[in-house]
Structure formats: C-alpha cells, structure tokens
Amino acid sequence: MGSMQGQRSYGGVSGDERAARRRRQLLDAGLSIFGSRGYRTATVREVCREAKVADRYFYDEFHGMEELLIAVYTECLDRLEAAVADTLGSSDALSEKVRPGLESFLTVVADDPRLARVVWFEVLGVSPIVEQTYLGRMARFGELLVGASLHPLALPRALEPWVSSALIGGISHVVMTWVAAGLAAPRDDVLDALEIFLDSVAARISPEDT
Incomplete structure (x- = not known):
C-alpha cells in the first residue's frame, strides 16, 4: 500500500521511513485505544488523532480497523x-x-x-x-x-x-x-x-x- 508520492524524500527522511514511522504510530495508538477503551467503539479518526497521523494515511497501512x-x-x-x-x-x-x-x-x-x-x-x-x-x-x-x-x-x-x-x-x-x-x-x-x-x-x- 502507498503511492509514488510517498516514496519522495523530505528533510532527509525517505518515503519508506516516513511510512514506517506512521505505521508504528498507528500500531501504538491502536494498542492504547483497544487496550483501554476497547476495539468495538474505536474509529479510524480516533486512532489517527491518537497517532497524530492524517486520516488519509491510515488506509496506506491498513484496509480497516x-x-x-x-x-x-x-x-x-x-x-x-x-x-x-x-x-x-x-x-x-x-x-x-x-x-x-x-x-x-x-x-x-x-x-x-x-x-x-x-x-x-x-x-x-x-x-x-x-x-x-x-x-x-x-x-x-x-x-x-x-x-x-x-x-x-x-x-x-x-x-x-x-x-x-x-x-x-x-x-x-x-x-x-x-x-x-x-x-x-x-x-x-x-x-x-x-x-x-x-x-x-x-x-x-x-x-x-x-
């Protein structure tokens, strides 16, 4: 998942590195939310807000919750x-x-x-x-x-x-x-x-x- 736009380097950080960082942030946010408030009421927006990642990047890493x-x-x-x-x-x-x-x-x-x-x-x-x-x-x-x-x-x-x-x-x-x-x-x-x-x-x- 991901696009050619995501492969460009900005500030010396490659697209792959940024994608890996976002994925890590989303996984950490998922653990925090699922492990405290629960999975069933969690939303993509809530996870992205916790991860400090724009909503559009969620679907670069995961098909869904x-x-x-x-x-x-x-x-x-x-x-x-x-x-x-x-x-x-x-x-x-x-x-x-x-x-x-x-x-x-x-x-x-x-x-x-x-x-x-x-x-x-x-x-x-x-x-x-x-x-x-x-x-x-x-x-x-x-x-x-x-x-x-x-x-x-x-x-x-x-x-x-x-x-x-x-x-x-x-x-x-x-x-x-x-x-x-x-x-x-x-x-x-x-x-x-x-x-x-x-x-x-x-x-x-x-x-x-x-």
Missing part, C-alpha cells in the same frame, strides 16, 4: 512469546524452565494491562478472520509451552495438539480471571497456581507412557 486489530494483537503475542522463549533458552533442564518462563509471561501481562486486554478480551467474537488468527496464535503459544514443560519423548504425537490446547486454555483462563480482577491477586500466587498446573500435567505424562 479489523486489520489494525490483528496487527496489534500479533505484536502483543510476539512480545509474550519472545519473553517466554528468551527465558526458556537459558536452561536445558525442564525443571529449571517452567517457573522462570511463567514468571516472564506474567511480568509482561502485569507490566502492560493494555496488552492483556487486547490478547484475552478484545479479539474475542469480532469476526471469523480475527478468530482464526486468535486460534492460530494460541496454538503456536501452546506448542511453545508444551516444548518447555514436558519431556520431549513423553507425549504421543497424536495428543500433542490437544495437550497444547489444554495448557494454553487453562493458562489463558487463569490470566483472564487475574486481569478481570484488576491484577489484585499477588503475582506469586498466580505463578504458584500455574506452576502446580503445569507440574501436574508433566507428572501425569512420562516417557514410559509412549
């Missing part, structure tokens, strides 16, 4: 996955991965409640396309958790997607409850509960089961 929501949601999941993956990569021992990984995950959630609202509330029930994106990213995140918390030889391949869905579903519901209550419960209590949950699943499955 739903596409912006998907882009914002995708960035939020990227942040969560990166935080967990970085922690998981610091140790080869499963027993040393679970709690630090969960702690990194909850830290991102607690540090930016806007992200939590977008990830677990605003994307639900919007449209089939958004739902497909949500289910796909949750499945990917579940696979990351399975790889981190279960013995690599312990789980029959046919069960992997179902256990993955169960893990991410359970964790998501706990986080939704925590966020909906205003993060009032101590983070360590939530962390302990999730660790017990994952440890229980891991204890139920052993390499001898395969």
Whole structure:
C-alpha cells in the first residue's frame, strides 16, 4: 500500500521511513485505544488523532480497523512469546524452565494491562478472520509451552495438539480471571497456581507412557 508520492524524500527522511514511522504510530495508538477503551467503539479518526497521523494515511497501512486489530494483537503475542522463549533458552533442564518462563509471561501481562486486554478480551467474537488468527496464535503459544514443560519423548504425537490446547486454555483462563480482577491477586500466587498446573500435567505424562 502507498503511492509514488510517498516514496519522495523530505528533510532527509525517505518515503519508506516516513511510512514506517506512521505505521508504528498507528500500531501504538491502536494498542492504547483497544487496550483501554476497547476495539468495538474505536474509529479510524480516533486512532489517527491518537497517532497524530492524517486520516488519509491510515488506509496506506491498513484496509480497516479489523486489520489494525490483528496487527496489534500479533505484536502483543510476539512480545509474550519472545519473553517466554528468551527465558526458556537459558536452561536445558525442564525443571529449571517452567517457573522462570511463567514468571516472564506474567511480568509482561502485569507490566502492560493494555496488552492483556487486547490478547484475552478484545479479539474475542469480532469476526471469523480475527478468530482464526486468535486460534492460530494460541496454538503456536501452546506448542511453545508444551516444548518447555514436558519431556520431549513423553507425549504421543497424536495428543500433542490437544495437550497444547489444554495448557494454553487453562493458562489463558487463569490470566483472564487475574486481569478481570484488576491484577489484585499477588503475582506469586498466580505463578504458584500455574506452576502446580503445569507440574501436574508433566507428572501425569512420562516417557514410559509412549
């Protein structure tokens, strides 16, 4: 998207650089609005005003508000996955991965409640396309958790997607409850509960089961 006019340089800044800056501003505005006031009542004009971008540039980057929501949601999941993956990569021992990984995950959630609202509330029930994106990213995140918390030889391949869905579903519901209550419960209590949950699943499955 974009035009030849947008490729010209002004003040030493190329058209591509200006477009990238506008896109960044729109994404940041989307997170701010969707994560505070919600997606369903948001408008293009409101987003552009928050982003300090002229309305006409919105459609250079996005076909509509739903596409912006998907882009914002995708960035939020990227942040969560990166935080967990970085922690998981610091140790080869499963027993040393679970709690630090969960702690990194909850830290991102607690540090930016806007992200939590977008990830677990605003994307639900919007449209089939958004739902497909949500289910796909949750499945990917579940696979990351399975790889981190279960013995690599312990789980029959046919069960992997179902256990993955169960893990991410359970964790998501706990986080939704925590966020909906205003993060009032101590983070360590939530962390302990999730660790017990994952440890229980891991204890139920052993390499001898395969």
